[in-house]
Every structure is written in C-alpha cells, then in structure tokens.
Amino acid sequence: MSDALNYLIKARPEAMTSYFTFLKKAGQHLDPKTRDLISVITKVDAQTDPGFRQYMTRALRNGASPNEIIDALLMAFPTLGLAKIVWATNILIDMDIPEFRPENLFAEPTWHEVTAGSELKDNDVSYFDCDGRSLFVYKSADAIKVYDSRCPHQVTNIPHLALEGTHLTCPKHHWAFDVSTGKCVEVGNRPLNQFEHKLENGKLLAYW
Ligand code: FES
Incomplete structure (x- = not known):
C-alpha cells in the first residue's frame, strides 16, 4: 500500500474502511x-x-x-x-x-538439465544459470530443492550475492528466505517458488 493510502487510513479511518469494503464487495462475484x-x-x-x-x-x-x-x-x-x-x-x-x-510465450513446459548431481554438496546452496533462468539449489543428506531466483513478492531476480549461508534476502523490499526450507522468514509471507526436479543418469533436471 502506498504511503498516501496509509496516511488516509490514519486520517480518515471510517471513510477509508468504507472505500476498501466497497472495492471488495464490488468484485465479489468475480x-x-x-x-x-x-x-x-x-x-x-x-x-x-x-x-x-x-x-x-x-x-x-x-x-x-x-x-x-x-x-x-x-x-x-x-x-x-x-x-x-x-x-x-x-x-x-x-x-x-x-x-x-x-x-x-507459447513454449510447453519441459525438463531442463541444471548440473551434474555430483556437483551438489550436502547442506550447501548452489546457484545456476540454466536456459534463461537463475536457480538456487539446496541439497541436504536426503533431499534436493530447486528454487526460482525470482522473488515471490514482485518477481525481482534475486542475485547470487544476496545469499549468505542459507539466508537469502531480496534487495527490492527485503523479504528474506531460509533456502533450506524455502520459507519466508522476514518481512514477507510467501515462500520461494520451487521447481519440480529429478536426478536422471547422474544429472539434476528441473521442470518448467
Ligand atoms: S520483489 Fe522481492 S521483496 Fe519485493
């Protein structure tokens, strides 16, 4: 919400509550x-x-x-x-x-080769550029998670430099994520987007 709307909510709470109620009710059948x-x-x-x-x-x-x-x-x-x-x-x-x-725009989802599975180390986060996307890949002893580098807030491409250990902070509005779980742990409320993945013939493949 903009600073102006936040100001008006404080200055005219009843009028602004009615305004937001109107907006909600106006589209209730959509x-x-x-x-x-x-x-x-x-x-x-x-x-x-x-x-x-x-x-x-x-x-x-x-x-x-x-x-x-x-x-x-x-x-x-x-x-x-x-x-x-x-x-x-x-x-x-x-x-x-x-x-x-x-x-x-008209591409069908398909599998993309990310890296050799042997390149991934336990309890570590790796960053890859793959077929026009960037990915953060977390590996633990028993699981692999493949995350889109695009922030779930407003799609900012979170850079590799924003990673400290398993803590990833989007530079735009400072939502922060725990890459071991994907959960948002500061500021925001949505997790990192994950891609389906599989290990095949020693290669890590991701699906989008
Ligand atoms: S776009 Fe990442 S926090 Fe807003």
Missing part, C-alpha cells in the same frame, strides 16, 4: 484472476508503476498466463490507447520475467 486482470488495467490507466507491478504479479500468482495479461492490455486499447499500453510493456520488459519473453 474470480480472483478476473479481478486481478481488471485491477491491472486500472493501474495501467492511472499509470501507477508500483500498482501495475503489484497486480500483474498477483494476476500471475492467481493463474493468469502472460498471454492473458497481454490480451487484457490489448483489449483495453479503446480506453488505454497505445501510449499507455507501451508504458506498461516497457515495465514488463524492464522486469524481464522469463515467461513474458517472446520465445517463451
């Missing part, structure tokens, strides 16, 4: 994905950069595909016009989310 797509369009129309990033990532989390988000933007052309659609597209390009890259 599924979460549809609500999010409508919110994405309103944020683009108002050209609020943080709001667009927030609702776009929320729409992805609630099951919207990149193609559906692009369709929603294009369908709103009569009200947005090309300039606002280009504004939103530039933010998407800046975020560089792998799923939005043109070559990935």
